Amino acid sequence: MAAYDWIKALHVIAVISWMAGIFYLPRLFVYHTAAPKGSPQSETFKVMEQKLLRIIMNPAMIVTWITGLTIAMMGGWERQGWFMAKFALVIVMSAFHMWLAAKRRAFAEDRNTVSERGYRMANEVPTVLMIAIVILVVVKPF
Numbered sequence: 854m855a856a857y858d859w860i861k862a863l864h865v866i867a868v869i870s871w872m873a874g875i876f877y878l879p880r881l882f883v884y885h886t887a888a889p890k891g892s893p894q895s896e897t898f899k900v901m902e903q904k905l906l907r908i909i910m911n912p913a914m915i916v917t918w919i920t921g922l923t924i925a926m927m928g929g930w931e932r933q934g935w936f937m938a939k940f941a942l943v944i945v946m947s948a949f950h951m952w953l954a955a956k957r958r959a960f961a962e963d964r965n966t967v968s969e970r971g972y973r974m975a976n977e978v979p980t981v982l983m984i985a986i987v988i989l990v991v992v993k994p995f
């Protein structure tokens with residue numbers, strides 16, 4: 854069905870944009886923790902973080918959800934094992950997004966408490982999730 858493929862293409866475009874931000878924002882946080890509070894560098898990071906989240910990540914996450922749920926219903930995938938597993942992992946990915954948004958607000962108000970090492974470790978979370986999600990949806994192992 855042509856419509857299905859067009860919506861799936863839009864889904865993959867949105868996923869790529871969302872993942873680009875989800876990998877980059879914790880990197881910005883790593884550099885931001887090293888910048889003294891109130892310094893010009895810190896203020897620049899605040900603007901970069903806010904723009905990345907508002908202009909790229911939030912819209913990309915919303916489009917990923919809308920297109921993903923649409924093709925899930927069109928394809929009748931809802932009851933398949935791989936879909937339910939993918940769905941659970943995407944909820945964890947969305948929770949990670951919310952955690953990043955909360956940390957962005959903390960930086961904006963100069964009250965970040967997470968260490969540089971903490972943000973480096975946090976980066977592993979979306980990496981593992983993304984690998985598992987793509988294998989589930991492409992290989993459909995169950």
Ligand code: HEM
Pocket residue numbers: 861864865868872917918919920921922924925926928930943946982983986987990991
């Ligand atoms: C937000 C909730 C999401 C839902 C409901 C959803 C659902 C779906 C569905 C139903 C398909 C079509 C599968 C097929 O036609 O075989 C699909 C394709 C795909 N999804 Fe998602 N998805 C979501 C989020 C994500 C995320 C976060 C990623 C990656 C990190 C992702 C990666 C992909 C990829 C790469 C495809 C293309 C697979 C193919 O054409 O073989 N999706 N998604």
